[in-house]
Amino acid sequence: MLEQLSEGFVAAFTVINVFFIFIGIGVGIIFGALPGVGGITALSLLIPVTFYMEPITALAFLIGITKGSTSGGAIPAILLNSPGAPENVATARDGYPLAKQGKPVKAMKMALYSSVIGDFASDLVLILLAAPFAIIALKFGPAEITAIAMLSFTLIAGLSSQNLIKGLLCAFLGVFLSTVGLDKAEGTQRLTFGISDLYDGISLNAMAIGLLALSSVLSQLFDVSREKSVKPYAMGALDKKSQNISWAEFKPCIKTLFRSAYIGTFVGMLPGLGVTLAAFLGYGAAKRASKTPEEFGKGKLEGIAATEAANSAVTGANLIPTIALGIPGNIAAALLIGAFMIHGVTPGPFMMQTDGALIYGIFASMLIANAVHLVVGRFGIPIWVLAIKIPKPVILSSVIVLCVIGVYVPSSSLFEVGLMFAFAALGYFMRKTGFSLVSLFIGFLIGPLLEHSLRQTIILYDDLWILFTRPFSLPFVLLTIFFIWRFGFYHPAKERAKKMMEPDETE
Amino acid sequence: MSKLEKSHSVADATLVAAVVAVIIGLLAIFWLIPEFVAGASGAFGGVNPGFMPRVSAWVIVILGLLLVIREARVLLGKVDPAYEESEEGEDFSFGKKEIINILMLAVFSSLYIYSFKLLGFVLASTVFLAILIYISGYRNKIVLIAVPLCLPLGVQQLLWHALELPLPKFQLIIF
Numbered sequence: 017m018l019e020q021l022s023e024g025f026v027a028a029f030t031v032i033n034v035f036f037i038f039i040g041i042g043v044g045i046i047f048g049a050l051p052g053v054g055g056i057t058a059l060s061l062l063i064p065v066t067f068y069m070e071p072i073t074a075l076a077f078l079i080g081i082t083k084g085s086t087s088g089g090a091i092p093a094i095l096l097n098s099p100g101a102p103e104n105v106a107t108a109r110d111g112y113p114l115a116k117q118g119k120p121v122k123a124m125k126m127a128l129y130s131s132v133i134g135d136f137a138s139d140l141v142l143i144l145l146a147a148p149f150a151i152i153a154l155k156f157g158p159a160e161i162t163a164i165a166m167l168s169f170t171l172i173a174g175l176s177s178q179n180l181i182k183g184l185l186c187a188f189l190g191v192f193l194s195t196v197g198l199d200k201a202e203g204t205q206r207l208t209f210g211i212s213d214l215y216d217g218i219s220l221n222a223m224a225i226g227l228l229a230l231s232s233v234l235s236q237l238f239d240v241s242r243e244k245s246v247k248p249y250a251m252g253a254l255d256k257k258s259q260n261i262s263w264a265e266f267k268p269c270i271k272t273l274f275r276s277a278y279i280g281t282f283v284g285m286l287p288g289l290g291v292t293l294a295a296f297l298g299y300g301a302a303k304r305a306s307k308t309p310e311e312f313g314k315g316k317l318e319g320i321a322a323t324e325a326a327n328s329a330v331t332g333a334n335l336i337p338t339i340a341l342g343i344p345g346n347i348a349a350a351l352l353i354g355a356f357m358i359h360g361v362t363p364g365p366f367m368m369q370t371d372g373a374l375i376y377g378i379f380a381s382m383l384i385a386n387a388v389h390l391v392v393g394r395f396g397i398p399i400w401v402l403a404i405k406i407p408k409p410v411i412l413s414s415v416i417v418l419c420v421i422g423v424y425v426p427s428s429s430l431f432e433v434g435l436m437f438a439f440a441a442l443g444y445f446m447r448k449t450g451f452s453l454v455s456l457f458i459g460f461l462i463g464p465l466l467e468h469s470l471r472q473t474i475i476l477y478d479d480l481w482i483l484f485t486r487p488f489s490l491p492f493v494l495l496t497i498f499f500i501w502r503f504g505f506y507h508p509a510k511e512r513a514k515k516m517m518e519p520d521e522t523e
Numbered sequence: 524m525s526k527l528e529k530s531h532s533v534a535d536a537t538l539v540a541a542v543v544a545v546i547i548g549l550l551a552i553f554w555l556i557p558e559f560v561a562g563a564s565g566a567f568g569g570v571n572p573g574f575m576p577r578v579s580a581w582v583i584v585i586l587g588l589l590l591v592i593r594e595a596r597v598l599l600g601k602v603d604p605a606y607e608e609s610e611e612g613e614d615f616s617f618g619k620k621e622i623i624n625i626l627m628l629a630v631f632s633s634l635y636i637y638s639f640k641l642l643g644f645v646l647a648s649t650v651f652l653a654i655l656i657y658i659s660g661y662r663n664k665i666v667l668i669a670v671p672l673c674l675p676l677g678v679q680q681l682l683w684h685a686l687e688l689p690l691p692k693f694q695l696i697i698f
Contacts, residue, residue: 068686181589181590182537182590184586185541185583185587185590188586189544189579191575191579192551192576192579192580195575195576195579199561199562201572202562202571204560204561204562205559205560206559206560206561206572206573207559207576208559209559234624237655237659238620238624407661407663407666409655409656409661410656410661410666410670412659413655413656413659414652414670414674416651416652416655417648417651417652417675417678420635420639421682421690424644424690425690430636433639434632437628437629437632437636440632441625441628441629444621444624444625444628445536445540445617445621445625448533448536448615448616448617448621449536449540449617450533450537450615451537451540466575467574467575470575471570471574471575474570
């Protein structure tokens with residue numbers, strides 16, 4: 017492994033690669049910091065730009081964006097008390113009070129250092145575990161892959177949506193949409209209606225940008241005229257000395273950083289659990305373990321460290337199921353799978369065998385990106401502060417134009433631009449009614465994998481009873497049944513019982 | 524809107540979505556797949572090109588029916604609506620305002636795509652960006668002129684000079 021990693025460093029440590037990592041981190045931080053935009057929008061918009069890059073550079077660039085955007089979301093949390101993303105909500109609890117005490121730069125530095133440490137820890141775990149996981153996954157046959165796909169759907173539907181039925185409905189709608197195009201086994205047309213733009217299936221790009229980025233932007237744009245504008249903390253003349261973090265201030269946070277990095281890594285390895293959960297678990301654990309829990313929420317550096325280390329630690333660990341099984345753990349990983357496929361790499365257990373050099377190149381790029389993140393994040397603070405002053409209507413309107421470019425440029429097809437707007441409308445409806453966009457997108461992405469493995473299972477074994485009799489697939493099937501019971505029956509019954517004990521709501 | 528009213532409006536919209544999902548599922552099973560999936564009725568142990576579309580359509584129908592039953596019980600008052608919270612801080616409610624927003628999106632996007640073809644990227648985007656910023660409530664005149672003028676032109680020039688990617692042009696004005 018060390019030898020492969022060192023070869024990866026040789027491949028990754030080129031001028032072009034490092035340059036694009038710098039750009040990716042910078043763009044990621046800006047998009048993460050801009051209110052209403054975020055890392056998912058950045059990824060969706062910029063994946064098409066990577067069409068013209070080498071695979072290693074493209075993936076290093078996109079990973080830079082993911083890393084940058086997670087820490088970028090802390091900036092508006094600290095300066096505006098308005099988190100860039102849900103995973104930064106807990107950062108605002110201590111970041112904003114610290115900013116009001118005249119130490120905004122100190123808070124931003126702590127957020128940055130914690131992000132980098134969490135990221136680094138998670139990347140190390142990824143490098144250590146990806147290959148062994150992939151070796152185990154190689155023993156999986158079509159029955160096991162089918163069982164894992166079903167478990168992933170259930171977990172993601174149950175965790176990303178508060179109603180399991182809605183989540184599974186969205187996942188299978190995604191699977192249905194993934195069948196549009198030419199059948200891979202027989203080459204016949206399916207649901208193309210004679211439209212040549214659909215022969216290759218529904219464009220992943222149009223769906224990702226429309227569903228994930230544009231629907232979010234439109235949802236905010238429709239509401240923005242009713243929002244009061246939030247005034248950022250006025251930076252003005254700050255006492256430079258108080259903006260530094262001394263060793264005496266950093267030392268008590270070390271335990272917290274490691275605890276949060278561990279929590280984030282564990283959460284990241286399991287599909288569907290989400291970055292926000294990691295952030296809150298990290299914050300909660302730090303508060304419970306602290307000797308002075310009453311200081312949390314009043315500008316405690318440990319509070320910022322706990323959240324940012326945990327939410328950043330999800331990124332690397334999330335790639336473990338992505339690389340080993342080809343199953344994304346969250347939306348960012350799903351988009352990265354899309355990027356892998358665009359560059360001719362099929363995520364899954366065979367990836368380590370067929371594209372091992374590329375994978376270790378990506379691992380090396382991730383480690384390089386952590387160092388770059390530290391430099392760019394630290395010296396770019398004045399730029400990020402300027403970025404969040406741009407009025408929200410201007411940002412959101414501009415992003416819509418960028419979305420159109422992002423879809424039109426790779427395909428030169430106005431049909432795909434229309435498809436993007438259609439998915440944006442669907443995404444808006446889903447956002448307003450609690451249907452899970454994540455489930456739909458992941459259903460679309462792993463639908464072909466599910467179809468392939470399910471068809472093979474039936475052809476090889478004649479029926480699906482084999483899922484219960486093969487030793488590797490049975491645990492996944494039992495887990496699926498357990499989570500269906502847990503999310504579909506146990507949680508709703510618990511919620512109803514809790515509600516019966518609450519007083520009646522009056523307006 | 525109170526929590527309860529919002530939950531009921533979401534339940535209404537979910538019921539409609541579930542009914543639509545059931546209808547689309549049934550349409551897919553009995554018309555779309557037999558008509559538009561080549562080889563869907565071919566025999567190969569039942570595992571033909573129509574297999575996965577049928578499986579997913581049937582799952583959609585079954586889950587849609589379960590959702591219809593559940594939301595109908597909520598609306599009939601037999602079960603309390605589940606108060607759902609969005610992870611992204613979205614406000615769950617679906618009423619006239621949201622329907623109007625979707626209709627506006629349909630109209631504006633159609634006009635934008637049509638004018639994109641007719642007027643080219645720069646002109647179409649300049650006009651739409653200005654309209655979007657204006658109707659979202661931001662009225663600073665300098666920004667209203669500068670951003671719509673500079674952003675589309677800047678992007679077009681960057682794509683051409685950096686990546687040699689052309690965007691549709693308005694034939695009467697060459698940038």
